Amino acid sequence: MTARPAAALPGVWGLTTAVPASAGAAVAVSGAGSPARPDDAALRERVRAxxxxxxxxxxxxxxxxxxCPACGSGEHGAPRLTGLPAGRRVLVSLSGVADDDGAPLRVAAWWTPGPAPAPPGSGLGLDLERIDAPALAAPDGLGGVGFSTAERTWLAGLAPADRPAARARLWTRKEALVKAAGTGFTGDPADVPALSPGPGDAVVDLGQELLRAAGLPPAVRGALALRVPTR
Incomplete structure (x- = not known):
């Protein structure tokens, strides 16, 4: 799979350790101006550290x-940090995935630019998926509808045992790219170029060592995308 090198992702970035996903009552988050889930608060503190x-x-x-840019709701949409010190810019993205027992986990990715400020419209996207998820383990799942002809051809050239992990890699790239764009999927996922991202987009496959350090199981794959609009 072709991939832009990690150096193509400028600035400084990282992942938090995973926290259990919570569907409990909302709690107030300092500086947010609106309630947030308890696991949001835990992830925010990890990003702050x-x-x-x-x-x-x-x-x-x-x-x-x-x-949400479409409906204005504060219940969903791309997350953002509030209360940052003057002159600081940070992008964040959240993703969830199940552990080996099926319990949901959530992780945050963060990115902060170097000396040059990030231009308006910049975005960060994180996605995590399990290679044994039914939609990715079988070729008639997402692989049958969510990938382009070039992507399906690339997959067909791999050994059958390697294809579930490769499908997860492709899909995490697509999800990360549309999250970085701030839009989510607005059309056919096959049209989101996972093998060769477009101008202004950089995407990196998250290595197994980094994912294990975040407390995620071996079956998880992930991608992180950064969008910096080109002039």
Whole structure:
């Protein structure tokens, strides 16, 4: 699979450790201005700790808020950090996946630019999938409808035992790219180019060592995409 090198993802980025997904009552998140799930609060604190280590200073209380650009709802949409220190820019993205016992986990990815500020419209997208998920394990699942002709041809050239992991890689790239764009899928997923992302998009496959360090099981694959609009 062709992939842009990790160096194509500028700035500094990382993953938090996984937290159990919670469907419990909402709790107030400092600085967010609106309620958030308890696991949102846990992920926000992990991101804050990571930024503190990168910047060499405590960024202070942060919030994690959402706003859907289509309907204006604060219940869904791309997440964003609030309460950042003046002059700091951070992008975040969240993704969920099941552990080996079927319990849901959630992880946050974060990215902060280098000396040059990120232009307006920049976005970050994280996606995690299990290679043994029914939709990816069988060729008549997502592979039958979500991949382009070129992607299906590439998959067909692999050994059958390698195809579930490869399907997961392709699909996580697609999900990460549309999340970085801030749109989600607006048309046929096959039209999202997983093998060769377009101008302004960079995507990296997350290595197994990084995913294990985040507390995720061996069956998980992931991708992180960054969109920086080109002039």
């Amino acid at each position: 990571a930024l503190s280590a990168v910047w060499g200073e405590d960024p202070g209380p942060l919030g994690l808020a959402r706003r």
